[in-house]
Amino acid sequence: MLISTRVPTAKLFKYLKYVIIDEIHALASCDRGNHLISVLERIRAYCNNDFQRIGLSATVGNPDQILDWLQGSSNNPQKLVDPPKKPDKKRIEINLSNNPGQLILQVTKAAHKIKSLLFCESRRLVENIASRLKQSGNSVYVHHSSLSREEREISENEFHKGTDACIVCTSTMELGIDVGDLDKVLQIDCPTTVSSFLQRMGRTGRRQDTVANTTFFIENETKLLQAIAIVELARNKWVENVNTNKKVWHILLHQIMAMCLERGAVTPKMIWNQIHLAHCFTDINQEKFNQFFSFLLKKDFLHDDGGMYSLGLKAEKVFGRRNFMEIYSVFSTPLEFEVIGLSGDIIGAVQWEFLEKILEENSAFYLAGNAWLVKRIEWKKKCVIVSPAAAGIVPKWNSISPNFLSYNICRKMRDILVSNEEYPYLDLKSQKLLLSLREDQQELLSSRFAPIEHDNKGFIWWTWAGGSINYTICAIFKIELKAEVQANNKFVRVNNDNSTFKDYLNIIKKMSSPQYWDDPDLLYELYTMVPNYHLSKFQPYLPERLALKLIAETIYDIEGTLMFLNKEKNDESTR
Known part of the structure; x- marks a missing residue:
């Protein structure tokens, strides 16, 4: 409706009074949400009213920031409505499986003659598990983003009518979809956030005299620690903050082109006045906006007709197929x-x-x-x-971005290893594995905040700081040492080079200074080291530095790295 001169937009939105956004936490940190708030600002230009914006969520750690994100140009006062919640019981079970065959037997038994959702962390795993569960005779349905809407609706409707059925699903069943009364939530391995865990568990316990529940089926030691960490953080009333971005250039590019289609021709001032108060653009000042506009003009994405600007030949060539269908959506998917x-x-x-x-x-x-x-x-x-066909192989879908664990979850995993606390929701195999892990690692990890092991192969820094922080540190070591460096959620490893242990410590000290990260040449080198992720269909048409920064922001966390390094330094000073 906001992408054609033929639509009576003013008439449609003139009397709009309310906009309600459900599950707002799932939108505020992603392109879908930034696209949405940009469109709200454009709609407001056609409204008689300063329409009321309402966001709904049960799992958000920083509601005040979400209010800022939603407000935009609205003059309505912010109000957080957070009614007291009545404490209720939860039932958690964590079961360790020795092999895939045992896992299927455990899941089949748990799903027998009840209504359940079985969450998996990938579409590939969903198809694998569903095909094997069907052989057991259970009523099994499938739900993930690569199924057609019709197939997903069939699963939802059949499940809604049945009393003995299991939907094997990804996070597509996490939010909002009504499938009626549910007996159990089952989970293979575990989600990557506390928010997802709470959303999934919240699908149960809605009937009178029932309890919200989740049963985990864990396949390895890392997933065991991750599951315990997520459950314990939830028990402590902790949930992730939603990170919002105030400088989203690829969405700005999309909105400029969309407004050209909507109005036929625009001026820079017209665009700026309509959308600059959208939260995702509030750190872009007018000078930077004008420079970006000039870049698009120079690259022929815009055409100047006496001070009125329309889509240029390059934009028509890239996005003009099927009446500019590519501009109708901000989302990008693989072929x-x-x-x-x-x-x-x-x-x-x-x-x-x-x-x-x-x-x-x-x-x-x-x-x-x-x-x-x-x-x-x-x-x-x-x-x-x-x-x-009678049988087949399981498809593989490529992900377009990394799936790092957060700092808080990883540090909680470390704390679980250091402590001697027992968790009543673990089965006997899980308890034995946890005890074994503690025997192996407790002494080292309890020696300091982030211990370093050094040998003739190099050194391992056991940060337990999460993927983004560790990959930031990893990149700096590569730059400073010109060495082979590896990282994951738990550690950073520098393989043997000519550096001394003192050299490593000096680099860590340098990284601890905020001024170290102010060097534009260093930042550019960091940007050029990122993988060639394709995150947005508009990414290739940004200035090079902005395109690289878009990827870098999904990999690195400089602010989090400084926070971690300062905690490490404080630990050092107390010893």
Whole structure:
């Protein structure tokens, strides 16, 4: 509606009074949310009223910041409504599985003759588990983002009507979808946030005389620690803050082009006045905005017609297909082929890289929990026609960004190893594994805040600081030492080079200074080290530094790194 001169936008929105955003915590930190608040600012230009903006969430750690994010240009006062919650019981179980076969048996038993959601952390795992559960005779449905809307609705409706059924799903079933009364939430391994855990568990315990519950099925020691950490943080009433961004250049590019389509022609002042108070642009001043506008003009994304600006030839070439359909959405997805049954029903989609493998091996594949054989591919339509098969292989979907654990979760995992606390929700195998992990690591980890092990192979710094902080430290060591460095959520490892242990400590000391990070050359070198992630369809058309920074912000956490290093320094000073 805000992308064509033919739509009577003013008439449609003239009397708008309320905008209600459910599950606002899931939007405020991502492109979907920043697109939404930009559109709200554009809608406000057509309204008689300063419409009331209402955000709903049960799991957010920083509601005041979310209020700021939502407010934009509204003059209405902010108000946080947080009614007291009646304490209620929760039932948590964590079960350790020795192998995939045992895991399937445990899940099958837990899901027998009840209504349950079984959460998995990837679409690939969903298809794998669902295909195996169906062999056990359970009523099993599948729900994830690569299934068609029709397939997902079939799962929801059939589940709603049944009394003995399990939906194997990703986070698509975490928010908002009503599937009726639910007996259990089951979880293979564990989510990466406390917020997700609480949302999922909150699907149960809604009937009278029932208890909210989650049963974990864990496959390895890292996931065991992660699950305990998430449960304990939730018990301590901690939930993640939602991180918002005030300088989102690729969304600004999208909004400039969308306003050109909406109005036919615009001026820089018209665009600035309408959207600059959207939270995602509040750290972009007018001078920087004008420079960005000039960049788009120079690159022929905009055309100057006597001071009125419309889409340029480059924009029409890149985004003009199918009446500028690419500008209708801010979201970007990998190249996918629709999977269509012989009857014409759309089943879902698979990525081209996986489809190539299927063709090479002449194999069938699973989707929506069923096996399918490729009959033909229609290249121009980007679809693959399939028929039912007896069995197949599980698709693989490539993720476009890293899935790091947070600082708080990782430090809690470390604290669990250091403590001797017992957790009543662990099964016997989990208790034994935790005891073994403590025997191996407790002495080292309790020796200091972030101990360093040094040997002839190099050194390992056991930070337990999470992926973003550790990858930031990892990049600096690579720059300063010109050495091979590895990192994960738990540690940073520098492999043997010519540096001394004192050299490592000096670099850590340098990193602890905020001034160290003010060097633009250092920041640019950090930016150039990031993986070639494709995060947005508008990313390739940004100035190089902004395009690199977009990726860098998903990898690095300079503010968090400084916080961690200062805590480490304070620990050192007390010894």
